[in-house]
Amino acid sequence: AQSVTQLGSHVSVSEGALVLLRCNYSSSVPPYLFWYVQYPNQGLQLLLKYTSAATLVKGINGFEAEFKKSETSFHLTKPSAHMSDAAEYFCAVSAGTNFGNEKLTFGTGTRLTIIP
Amino acid sequence: GAVVSQHPSRVICKSGTSVKIECRSLDFQATTMFWYRQFPKQSLMLMATSNEGSKATYEQGVEKDKFLINHASLTLSTLTVTSAHPEDSSFYICSARGRSFTDTQYFGPGTRLTVL
Numbered sequence: 001a002q003s004v005t006q007l008g009s010h011v012s013v014s015e016g017a018l019v020l021l022r023c024n025y026s027s028s029v030p031p032y033l034f035w036y037v038q039y040p041n042q043g044l045q046l047l048l049k050y051t052s053a054a055t056l057v058k059g060i061n062g063f064e065a066e067f068k069k070s071e072t073s074f075h076l077t078k079p080s081a082h083m084s085d086a087a088e089y090f091c092a093v094s095a096g097t098n099f100g101n102e103k104l105t106f107g108t109g110t111r112l113t114i115i116p
Numbered sequence: 117g118a119v120v121s122q123h124p125s126r127v128i129c130k131s132g133t134s135v136k137i138e139c140r141s142l143d144f145q146a147t148t149m150f151w152y153r154q155f156p157k158q159s160l161m162l163m164a165t166s167n168e169g170s171k172a173t174y175e176q177g178v179e180k181d182k183f184l185i186n187h188a189s190l191t192l193s194t195l196t197v198t199s200a201h202p203e204d205s206s207f208y209i210c211s212a213r214g215r216s217f218t219d220t221q222y223f224g225p226g227t228r229l230t231v232l
Contacts, residue, residue: 036223043122043209044160044223090159103150104211104221106159 002027002093006107014115019078021110023065023091026072032094033074034104035065037087044090050074061085086114118144120212122224129200130232137195137227139210146212149193150221151185154207166193200231 007022025031032051036044048059055067061084065076074091091107119142129135139149147168152160164180166172166187174180182204184196193212197204207228211221 041207041226041228043120043225044211046220046222049220103162103165104160105162108159 002031002105004091004093004105004107006089006091006110008110009108010111010113012113012115013081015083016080019063019076019081019085019112021076021089021091021112023074023076023107024072025074025091025093027093033065033067034092034094035059035063035074035076036090036092036106038090038109039087047076047089081114083114083116086112088112118142118212118214118220118222120146120210120222120224122208122210122227124227125225126228126230128230128232131201132199134196134198135200135229137197137208137210137229139193139195139212139224141191141212141222144212144214144222145190146193147190147215148213149187150211150213151183151193151195152209152211154209154226156207160209163195197229200229202231205229205231 003026005024034049035047038044047063048057050057050067058064063078089110092104094104121140123138149166151163154160163178164172164174164185166185168187168190172185187193207226209226211223213219213221
């Protein structure tokens with residue numbers, strides 16, 4: 001079984017400041033880890049994913065995340081926040097073992113607010 | 117990236133009626149599709165996983181006779197909410213994935229169901 005914990009349901013940062021959204025995971029097998037962004041009344045858009053290659057993963061819109069096995073973490077960062085980054089962010093883990101049967105387990109989400 | 121569409125985007129129906137939601141992969145063959153439900157300000161909860169040509173696998177607590185899923189082709193899956201009631205009102209999101217278990221899930225834009 002796998003689970004994801006996102007620390008902080010709401011995060012506010014000033015425009016131009018560092019964005020740090022925290023995600024810790026639990027998995028009995030090597031995980032695939034994902035970050036998704038959701039804008040109001042829209043579906044989810046993939047920001048980035050970790051699939052056991054490089055531990056530092058770069059995604060779209062200037063976001064990146066680092067997989068740290070020792071800390072079971074996959075925190076999302078962006079050096080400089082932009083107003084358009086305001087949205088809901090979800091961390092997710094997939095750790096299935098059967099072809100065609102993998103499923104994502106999502107965290108509870110973090111709402112990011114950008115202060116002008 | 118790959119595109120997944122959902123139709124309709126919004127639907128309002130009377131209690132007791134049935135509603136069908138379509139999920140289509142527009143530019144790739146989706147051997148696996150997932151259906152999620154999202155309550156306001158909450159995370160996504162997986163309802164079921166469907167593989168093309170097979171019966172859907174439902175998550176614990178999800179009534180398979182109420183939420184009928186059909187995945188008859190590699191580009192189309194449907195979710196039918198039968199005898200809908202106000203408690204079924206929610207945001208329903210589908211995702212689709214290609215043949216490889218390492219493929220990314222691509223999410224549709226979601227369908228807002230309101231049952232009066």
